[in-house]
Amino acid sequence: MVSINEKTDLESDEDIPFSSSAATSKVEALDFEMIHLRSRADLAKSWVSRHMWIRVPRSIYIVLFKAKINMLLPFGPLAILLHYITGKHGWVFFFSLVGIVPLAERLGYATEQLAFYTGPTAIGWLAVLTVWVSVLSGYLVDAIQGASDSFNMPVAFISVILLPIVGNAAEHASAIMFAMKDKLDITLGVAIGSSTQISMFVIPFCVVVGWIMGQPMDLNFQLFETATLFITVLVVAFMLQEGTSNYFKGLMLILCYLIVAASFFVHVDPSDAILEFHMGAFGVAIALLVLTIILENQIVCGKQSIYRLKKCDIYQGRWVYDPNSYPLYDSSLCHFLDHAFDCQKNGRADELYLKYRWQPYSCNLPTFDGEDFLERFRDKRIMFVGDSLSLNQWQSLTCMIHATSPQSGYTIKRIGGTSTFTSKSHNVSLMLARNAFLVHIDQQRYGRVLKLDSIDLKDGKSWKEYDVLIFNTWHWWLHARRKQPWDFIQDGKTLHRDMNRLVAYEKALKTWARWVDKNVDTKKTKVFFQSISPSHWNASHWGYPEGRNCTAEREPLVVAYPRSKDPAEVIVEKVLGDMSKQVLLLNVTGLSQLRKDGHPSIYGNGAHLGMDCSHWCLPGVPDTWNQLLYTELIRN
Known part of the structure; x- marks a missing residue:
């Protein structure tokens, strides 16, 4: 996850030479001393040259070294080295998986910077990181079968459980960040938007590209995979019906995910291909239908929540002891307080x-x-x-x-x-x-x-x-x-x-x-x-002995x-x-x-x-x- 300070570091150093009075004084003094020796164009060229020498190393430091997760970056080159030494070995898969994690996080960071800057630094890093992720992903895919044999893991478990965790690391981080800021609608938008993009665009696009390249592909999913997809979509749909969230719902969804992961780890697909095809196609259609209903629900979720809020009498209720959320601020830090x-x-x-x-x-x-x-x-x-x-x-x-x-x-x-x-x-x-x-x-x-x-x-x-x-x-x-x-x-x-x-x-x-x-x-x-x-002022008004007032009162009625x-x-x-x-x-x-x-x-x-x-x-x-x-x- 990206810190607030880090967000502005990637391109803000363009103004470093003029960011302080000391730096400004140095530039003005230099201009005064050299006014008879060099033209303004020479000064500008010299400043740009010095600025580039500052900017490039600083940018490299921010993207490749500043974040602690970047300690995992060497695993990527090690995976490629292992590939040529050992072939499609399980450790190539493991090292590639670990190496992609920081790249995905840095890719999310570079993408986030585009919301603030459109300069060459952010765009350049976005291109570099995308290329590096695609290269490493190629070695990762080639090593899946070797990993399955080496670690005795089903290919379905690797592709359905392990790969999405790593591949969607940036999206997961963004969703968690928005959830911590109580932006549930944006959190769901990130998660559901990614699923929709994959199911409605990426998979059909791969089929078309495979056909162009002469590599036949189809959408013949296995029965177990289809049933799991249908059930998970249905569970999420029921969880979202109220438009509210709490820790218990989150815990239930996590437990459901662990059950799905365990199921893929132990499941062995049957061999009845015809049944698989028909049931798989039917299941995919049903799952996509339910997913569409969820998306429609989420589009109007905000309006529905406001509608419920409008119908609610917010002035009828009770006082609840909530030491985890209150007080809303520290009086010692509020300098406006009388x-x-x-x-x-x-x-x-x-x-x-x-x-x-x-x-x-x-x-x-x-x-x-x-x-x-x-x-x-x-x-x-x-x-x-x-x-x-x-x-x-x-x-x-x-x-x-x-x-x-x-x-x-x-x-x-x-x-x-x-x-x-x-x-x-x-x-x-x-x-x-x-x-x-x-x-x-x-x-x-x-x-x-x-x-x-x-x-x-x-x-x-x-x-x-x-x-x-x-x-x-x-x-x-x-x-x-x-x-x-x-x-x-x-x-x-x-x-x-x-x-x-x-x-x-x-x-x-x-x-x-x-x-x-x-x-x-x-x-x-x-x-x-x-x-x-x-x-x-008078305790008898709330049923206490007359003569008392608000002094020494510690709890509400x-x-x-x-x-x-x-x-x-x-x-x-x-x-x-x-x-x-x-x-x-x-x-x-x-x-x-x-x-x-x-x-x-x-x-x-x-x-x-x-x-x-x-x-x-x-x-x-x-x-x-x-x-x-x-x-x-x-x-x-």
């Missing part, structure tokens, strides 16, 4: 709260992939608008992206209440705009006025420029007296010192909803509203939250339901209510000052909010 959310750094010693995964009842959430997220939103802008809970979620998302795609360059800018996280490699911007009420707070001569029927013009103009909007408001509506950031509430033309907060909240949400209906084209801009983030729906939730659902434009509700309230263990409590300030049962530790619950956001973006 001090108040970094509970581990602030002294929280327990780690159970870090390792719970949200599991919907009827489906699995897609694994968050920062690289995929950035690719989906290349050249796009995403904005979180809301209070400190939006800050919680925004910082969670930046840490998740950084953890799964650390190689991308990032910048963070903070101007007033606005923070912007930008991925340079994909030109994706994640912005946080602090706006706790969504509606306008106007500074008048007599005080600060919260206008329930007005959106700030500057805010509204900014919102219209984004591709994805995630709104949130509630917690600040509960603040009173010195904590409230306004002095009066204006409802229409009426000015109030205060009013029922739920009534005010509903009026403000309706103002926001009218603005979205009027100003946002939801075909171009996705709009989300995050539901109420619950707090855990495993049963349904006993308290009824918050009135603010009802208001949110009603307002969104009355809108003419589609706004997706990130309904995180219910699943977050179960996480009484997820708050900073006394670990939000680093000095055990104050109590916080409203915000969330990071890593923690907001990571799940972002997984749900990622899922909604995929299925919508």
Whole structure:
């Protein structure tokens, strides 16, 4: 398998003379000293000559020596030497087999480089390695019978089991690499694509070439081989019906392969040629038919998976302890994290709260992939608008992206209440705009006025420029007296010192909803509203003795939250339901209510000052909010 560093080595050295300031200075100094002695053309010719002397040895080193598997390369020449010394001996087969392994891996590497470069180096090595593999394959084929006699192995076992393992080494490595990145569709595409190419193109092509060369060939497969092909295709077809994968399916397929290998090792074909021909032809036809069905299934597999995901209620489920997959990132490596959310750094010693995964009842959430997220939103802008809970979620998302795609360059800018996280490699911007009420707070001569029927013009103009909007408001509506950031509430033309907060909240949400209906084209801009983030100040709300809060809570609730729906939730659902434009509700309230263990409590300030049962530790619950956001973006 090719390392990330190795991927860029093959041709990147073309820029070596100018890759550092020191090298640049040397070239400039040389140009200055020789300006009266040599022309620019002479300098260019000299540089190219020196560059070639650097490039050729470096390229040879990268391809032939850098990878550890290249230690097996000498087995190829040894196989050829043994062929002329001993003839078609079994050891010629063994040495050829071992010698082809690194060549196949290097061939896959050179092919992969063509995705990045089209220069002569990659193409040249591709040609050289292909020729060398073909030469060595000739000796390998000639030695099969000798290997069968020497090692007492059936020819069928050698050709069906051993040769494909080596010959497809590069494809196997690629498939494993994609599987490790949770790209099951690409993994299956590599495997099934290879089988299809061989069965539908390579074999018929060999028959045609054999006919041209006067070497008769046919497709008369033995009965056992045909039956095995049919059964294996059928097994794989059943395994793929759900469109999901797990370790048990993989283990079952490996065991099936071992059974097939053992069967070919001990099987002896009967001599009834007529029966073999008819059964073989019938079996091949059936196997190809099933293979076609599998291919058709795989073509629509992605669509079917998304269809199932759309039908799934991802907000109904339970918290599952998953220490192998969680947390999704290390807080000490996320430099964007606010001090108040970094509970581990602030002294929280327990780690159970870090390792719970949200599991919907009827489906699995897609694994968050920062690289995929950035690719989906290349050249796009995403904005979180809301209070400190939006800050919680925004910082969670930046840490998740950084953890799964650390190689991308990032910048963070903070101007007033606005923070912007930008991925340079994909030109994706994640912005946080602090706006706790969504509606306008106007500074008048007599005080600060919260206008329930007005959106700030500057805010509204900014919102219209984004591709994805995630709104949130509630917690600040509960603040009173010195904590409230306004002095009066204006409802229409009426000015109030205060009013029922739920009534005010509903009026403000309706103002926001009218603005979205009027100003946002939801075909171009996705709009989300995050539901109420619950707090855990009173343990009696979840069936514990009154007087306790979230302090010392270590585990989530495993049963349904006993308290009824918050009135603010009802208001949110009603307002969104009355809108003419589609706004997706990130309904995180219910699943977050179960996480009484997820708050900073006394670990939000680093000095055990104050109590916080409203915000969330990071890593923690907001990571799940972002997984749900990622899922909604995929299925919508």
